[in-house]
Amino acid sequence: MFLIIKKTFLDGSQLSHMTATSKNRWIIAFSAIAIHMSIGSIYAYSVYQNPLQELHGWTNSQVTLAFSLGLFFLGITAASMGWFVNRYGPRLSGYVSAVVFGIGTVGAGIGVELGSLPIFLFMFGVLGGVGLGIGYIAPVSTLVSWFPDKRGLATGLAVFGFGGGALITAPVAEYLMSIISVSQTFYTLGVFYFIAITAGASYLAKPPEGWTPEGFDQDVETEGEHGPAGATASDLAQLTGREALRTPRFYLLWVVMFLNIAAGLMVLSQASNMTQEITGVTAAVAAGVVGVIGFFNAGGRIGWSALSDYTGRTNMFTLFFAAQILIFLLMPSVTNVYLFAAMLCLVVSFMGGGFACLPAYIGDLFGTRSLAVIHGYLLTAWALAGLASPQMIAYFRDTTGSFAGGMYVIAGGMFVGLIAITVLRLRINN
Numbered sequence: 001m002f003l004i005i006k007k008t009f010l011d012g013s014q015l016s017h018m019t020a021t022s023k024n025r026w027i028i029a030f031s032a033i034a035i036h037m038s039i040g041s042i043y044a045y046s047v048y049q050n051p052l053q054e055l056h057g058w059t060n061s062q063v064t065l066a067f068s069l070g071l072f073f074l075g076i077t078a079a080s081m082g083w084f085v086n087r088y089g090p091r092l093s094g095y096v097s098a099v100v101f102g103i104g105t106v107g108a109g110i111g112v113e114l115g116s117l118p119i120f121l122f123m124f125g126v127l128g129g130v131g132l133g134i135g136y137i138a139p140v141s142t143l144v145s146w147f148p149d150k151r152g153l154a155t156g157l158a159v160f161g162f163g164g165g166a167l168i169t170a171p172v173a174e175y176l177m178s179i180i181s182v183s184q185t186f187y188t189l190g191v192f193y194f195i196a197i198t199a200g201a202s203y204l205a206k207p208p209e210g211w212t213p214e215g216f217d218q219d220v221e222t223e224g225e226h227g228p229a230g231a232t233a234s235d236l237a238q239l240t241g242r243e244a245l246r247t248p249r250f251y252l253l254w255v256v257m258f259l260n261i262a263a264g265l266m267v268l269s270q271a272s273n274m275t276q277e278i279t280g281v282t283a284a285v286a287a288g289v290v291g292v293i294g295f296f297n298a299g300g301r302i303g304w305s306a307l308s309d310y311t312g313r314t315n316m317f318t319l320f321f322a323a324q325i326l327i328f329l330l331m332p333s334v335t336n337v338y339l340f341a342a343m344l345c346l347v348v349s350f351m352g353g354g355f356a357c358l359p360a361y362i363g364d365l366f367g368t369r370s371l372a373v374i375h376g377y378l379l380t381a382w383a384l385a386g387l388a389s390p391q392m393i394a395y396f397r398d399t400t401g402s403f404a405g406g407m408y409v410i411a412g413g414m415f416v417g418l419i420a421i422t423v424l425r426l427r428i429n430n
Contacts, residue, residue: 025146025213027203032139033161034200035094038193039101039135040165042070042128043294046272047173047287051182056115060273064394066108067269069125070132071386077133079379085138093138094201101131102194109186135197136162138204145207159301163352166268166294174287238367244374249365252424256317257354258381259417262389263324263410264351267344268293269390274403275344279337289341296345297352304353305360313361314425320350321418328411332404365428 045067052063085093107123143157169189176185244250267274271293275286308316327343334340362374393406 023203023205025207028146028205029143029157031200031203032143033157035097035135035139035197036159036161037165037168038196038200039097039132040162040294041169041189041193042067042074042132042165043163043268043297044166044169044173044290045070046268046270046274047170047177047283047290048182049270049273050276050283051177052112055112055182056117058117059394060270060397061391061394062117064269064390066121066124068387068390069121070129071265071390072383073126073129074132074136075379075381075383075386077130078136079133079376079383081134082137082376084134089206090138090142090204091201093134094197094204097131097135097138098194098197098201099131101128101135101197102190104128104131105190105193106187107190109183109190112186113181113183138201142204142206147213149213159352159356160298162298163301163355164294164298166297167291168294170272170287170290170294174284178284239370239374241370241373241377244366244370245377247366249424249427250374250377252420252427253361253365254378254381255420256417256424257358257378258385259413259420260317260320260354261351261382261385262413263328264297264348264354265385266389266393266406266410267347268297270393270397270403271344275337275340278332278403279335279340281337285337289337289344292341293344293348296349300349300352301356304349305356308353308357308360313357313364314421314428316357317354317421318418318425320354321414321421324350324414325411325418328407328414332402332407 049060049063052058053060104123104127107127108120111117111120111123173185173189176188180188239247271290272283272286275281275289276283281289304316311319324347327347331340331343334343358378359375362378366374389410392409393403396406396409397403
């Protein structure tokens with residue numbers, strides 16, 4: 001099957017290479033957004049929580065495990081499959097993502113229809129997660145190549161799309177489940193994701209060797225203080241991936257990312273039923289809240305990362321942790337849906353902002369020499385956070401009948417994060 005896909009689409013990529021100069025790089029950017037918004041639908045997963053529990057009697061922990069597995073395999077795949085994109089190109093990688101993620105989503109529907117938790121977990125969590133990971137990394141390097149003059153904007157657009165996936169999927173999935181079955185909802189969405197990712201991938205292509213946008217002077221850009229191909233004046237060093245692994249700064253940054261992501265994923269895994277249970281609103285209103293959360297997830301990736309250029313990345317993460325300590329201590333007692341939704345939105349925007357700040361922070365701490373490699377190593381924090389915090393909050397809900405205990409644990413985690421970022425600040429300054 002892979003050989004057929006390769007023959008059909010890789011040959012087409014040769015034609016795409018010959019006509020690459022005729023491609024519009026902004027259409028390529030929107031193609032990347034289409035892919036990332038499709039796979040970013042995983043962040044709307046909480047809308048399936050109550051329907052799946054009521055349909056088959058699965059526990060909160062069992063249903064949440066699919067979300068955790070999906071994020072684990074997403075992170076592992078994104079961290080380890082860069083070679084595939086480099087070897088076969090973004091178009092073929094996008095098509096593979098469309099097939100694997102589409103099959104995973106449709107297969108999840110089969111698991112629901114059969115009432116088989118193992119099938120659901122494998123299809124949505126394992127197979128779907130692999131498709132997510134390939135789809136996540138496929139457009140990013142391509143955008144960087146097409147936007148040497150706007151690299152931050154280009155990668156920001158891509159991760160904006162991933163963060164915004166829930167904005168569309170949450171209300172659509174909630175509506176579909178109200179008019180058709182849960183399994184048919186997965187079938188419908190799986191077909192839609194396949195079409196959307198395929199359409200986005202069909203326009204992706206690497207620029208020709210030596211291509212630069214009109215008016216862009218590579219020599220000037222790389223020699224400037226903030227040139228995209230070199231370190232900025234604030235970079236501490238130019239380290240390889242292996243050298244970075246031997247520094248305390250790497251592990252402090254890993255802990256910072258793990259805890260910040262864990263807070264956001266805990267919220268995303270339970271946002272719908274958490275909102276219903278604590279504030280007493282209907283499922284439809286909660287789905288709307290999940291959609292709004294998706295907007296803040298996306299907006300935080302651009303807003304907080306842009307602000308970090310002025311405040312510094314260390315100050316940005318300090319704000320994230322300090323604010324979340326207060327939020328998670330207060331959240332269990334907040335019954336006003338607007339205030340509760342605002343707290344959820346802030347937490348998820350901090351997670352999105354952390355993702356967007358990470359590449360620049362890596363450059364600050366380790367230089368740009370091996371940024372992609374170090375970025376991949378740090379994405380393992382995403383994979384493990386996806387396993388840890390959603391399962392933790394689900395365990396508290398199943399065993400205590402409340403989300404409060406899990407929120408207090410996360411508040412403690414945010415305090416640990418505040419300590420870690422403070423230690424990192426001291427190591428940077430000394």
